[in-house]
Amino acid sequence: MNDWSNELLAAPAYSPADAGRILSVGYTTLMYWIAxxxxxxRYYPALVKLATHNPPELSFINLIECHVLKALTVRHxxxxxxxxxxxxTLKQRFNSEHxxxxxxxxxxxxxxxxxxxxxxxxxxxxxxxxxxxxMEVYLQRVVWSAxxxxxxxxxxxxxxxxxxxxxxxxxxxxxxxxVIDGTGISTAVIASRFAxxxxxxxxxxxxxxxxxxxxxxxxxxxEYRKAAA
Numbered sequence: 001m002n003d004w005s006n007e008l009l010a011a012p013a014y015s016p017a018d019a020g021r022i023l024s025v026g027y028t029t030l031m032y033w034i035a036x037x038x039x040x041x042r043y044y045p046a047l048v049k050l051a052t053h054n055p056p057e058l059s060f061i062n063l064i065e066c067h068v069l070k071a072l073t074v075r076h077x078x079x080x081x082x083x084x085x086x087x088x089t090l091k092q093r094f095n096s097e098h099x100x101x102x103x104x105x106x107x108x109x110x111x112x113x114x115x116x117x118x119x120x121x122x123x124x125x126x127x128x129x130x131x132x133x134x135m136e137v138y139l140q141r142v143v144w145s146a147x148x149x150x151x152x153x154x155x156x157x158x159x160x161x162x163x164x165x166x167x168x169x170x171x172x173x174x175x176x177x178x179v180i181d182g183t184g185i186s187t188a189v190i191a192s193r194f195a196x197x198x199x200x201x202x203x204x205x206x207x208x209x210x211x212x213x214x215x216x217x218x219x220x221x222x223e224y225r226k227a228a229a
Contacts, residue, residue, distance in 0.1 A: 008171035009150065012057035019058045022154055022169075022178075025070055032080075033069055034058065044080070047087060049097055060171045061098055064142055064152055068100040071138035075159070076131050101150075106139050137161045154178065156220045166216040178220060180213050190214060191221030 014022070020030045035056060036046040047069060051059035058066070072078045090099035099105060137160065141153045149172060153165040168181040178187045185207055193203060200214040207214070 006149065008176075009061050010051060010059045011171070012051040013060055013171065013176045014058040014063055016056055016058070019063055019066060022063065023066055023070055024155070025066065025074070029074075030066065033066055034062065044084075047080070047084065060150070060152075060169075060176050061101055063169075063176075064150060065098060065100045067141065067152065068105075068135075068138060071134050072131075075134050075138070078131075101142075103144060141165075151181075153181070154220070156216060164216065166213055167220045178217075180207075180209060180217055183207075183209070185209070185217075187217040187221050190217040194218045 016027060016030055016034065019025075020027050023030070032044075033047045034050050035053075037044045048058075048062050048065050051057055051062055069083070072083055073080060087099060090102075090105065091097070094102050094104060096102050140161070141155065143151045143153070145151070149170065151168050151170040153168050155163050156167055157163060166181055167178050167187060169176055169178050173179055173184050174186055179185055180187065180190070190203060190207075194200065194214075200211050200218070203209075204211045204214045
């Protein structure tokens, strides 16, 4: 079980625009997940229980939920109606408001998700294997501590299994903004100093980090800002 009462995890921290850039998800898609959508025929409720609606802001929990939703709907191309049905099942079985972030989802939860959605998902052995492989890549970017707190490693360059875990985000450090993992060194500060023509080698020596870490911070901020353009 996870303790969603932790104020740091549940506090509003990211605007939809910020979350979209972090996750590399289109704004319209993200808003569908967190606010739902009204059509001429029916209303489709949100898939994520947002931290606050006025103005809309995501908590760290919400950010990770959207990270998992991206794996299901964008990478695996699962239909939203199928995801909705699966989430309803998981909420009932786990008695959780955030089943995609429940650690049980990584074990029996994912199999249950597939089983309960068999008429809408390709559940041939090949389909199940593909979903499992995709979900493993994404779920490995979310790491839990013994105290039940979570750290997120965003994809910096490509969404692949061997993408380095150098940049991390956790609500316990810098209010959930991106840092060089294991430190409180802001990637935004590193990138701004690089933009001011300071050399990565100099920054590495000053901060006591490797040049690889400094370059990864610069790369992350560059990709992050490019996504915002």
